[in-house]
Amino acid sequence: MAEMIDALALAESMGVLEIGTGTGYNAAVMCAITGTRVVSIEVAPDVAAQARAALIGAGYPVEVVTGDGAQGVPAFAPFDRVIATAAVRDVPYAWVEQTRPGGRVVMPWRNDLVEGGRLLVLDVSADGSAAGRFGGGLSFMPLRQQPLPKFVPWVSDNEEGDYEETTTRVDPREVLDGRNRGAKFAIGLRLPGCTDGRTINEDGTETFRLSHFESGSWAGFTPGNGEHVVKQHGTRRLWDELEAAYSWWLEADRPGPDRFGITVTPQGQTIWLDSPTGMNWSV
Numbered sequence: 001m002a003e004m005i006d007a008l009a010l011a012e013s014m015g016v017l018e019i020g021t022g023t024g025y026n027a028a029v030m031c032a033i034t035g036t037r038v039v040s041i042e043v044a045p046d047v048a049a050q051a052r053a054a055l056i057g058a059g060y061p062v063e064v065v066t067g068d069g070a071q072g073v074p075a076f077a078p079f080d081r082v083i084a085t086a087a088v089r090d091v092p093y094a095w096v097e098q099t100r101p102g103g104r105v106v107m108p109w110r111n112d113l114v115e116g117g118r119l120l121v122l123d124v125s126a127d128g129s130a131a132g133r134f135g136g137g138l139s140f141m142p143l144r145q146q147p148l149p150k151f152v153p154w155v156s157d158n159e160e161g162d163y164e165e166t167t168t169r170v171d172p173r174e175v176l177d178g179r180n181r182g183a184k185f186a187i188g189l190r191l192p193g194c195t196d197g198r199t200i201n202e203d204g205t206e207t208f209r210l211s212h213f214e215s216g217s218w219a220g221f222t223p224g225n226g227e228h229v230v231k232q233h234g235t236r237r238l239w240d241e242l243e244a245a246y247s248w249w250l251e252a253d254r255p256g257p258d259r260f261g262i263t264v265t266p267q268g269q270t271i272w273l274d275s276p277t278g279m280n281w282s283v
């Protein structure tokens with residue numbers, strides 16, 4: 001939280017909106033820094049009521065609103081700063097729209113490969129768009145309307161199943177267990193909607209899993225001795241996509257998270273490598 005507050009670059013008298021009041025502690029800290037009323041929105045009515053009472057009791061002028069923070073709080077907009085304390089994968093445009101040009105939006109951003117999240121700091125322009133880069137790692141509960149993706153049920157490795165079996169020389173651990181720093185975050189940016197997990201087999205070996213719920217596709221990879229077994233099911237060949245994304249990442253000189261950024265407009269969000277005008281794609 002301290003890193004996120006630093007990234008906000010708060011100054012006296014700034015108008016701040018917080019998404020996710022929780023205990024109210026962070027809102028109180030921001031009140032103390034700005035010396036002015038902070039607006040904070042919480043989706044859970046009981047949590048909002050408790051925070052409201054605690055903040056009044058402690059003497060902090062926080063306007064606690066009960067509702068869905070993905071919509072922002074238009075009645076109190078525009079704000080100089082917006083901070084989300086729940087993780088998002090799709091940046092709600094309302095947060096950009098309700099921030100003054102020159103203002104800033106800070107949030108924990110996550111992709112669908114399980115890696116934790118990254119700090120995202122967006123600066124808002126006069127044209128109504130916002131852009132910024134990913135920062136350090138952080139992990140927050142997801143915004144209620146953006147739950148983590150569901151898994152397609154795995155078939156056991158011993159079970160006959162409707163899958164195609166091949167082998168590969170790319171070790172799945174290079175990508176999926178964080179051994180190759182930065183690979184997993186970058187590949188998650190290329191494979192939106194794909195999530196991963198791992199299971200332990202009866203003989204003690206591990207099988208890495210990828211799943212894409214909407215298409216009902218899954219892939220499993222069991223590391224072997226130089227040759228690794230790959231099983232793929234469904235309309236998407238997830239291992240092939242993962243391997244292509246990994247090759248792309250290697251060829252792009254192994255970019256770390258700080259080389260990627262996001263631009264948010266009313267039409268949606270675009271991920272870019274190195275600069276908003278460089279290589280980019282929608283997620």
Ligand SMILES: C[S@@+](CC[C@H](N)C(=O)[O-])C[C@H]1O[C@@H](n2cnc3c(N)ncnc32)[C@H](O)[C@@H]1O
Pocket residue numbers: 019020021022023024025026027041042043044047067068069070085086140141142143144145
């Ligand atoms: C990590 S906690 C926030 C911590 C808080 N800022 C503090 O100082 O204690 C995340 C909070 O976000 C809330 N939340 C989740 N989705 C939300 C949404 N769509 N709108 C508003 N609050 C949301 C959760 O109910 C939870 O209280």
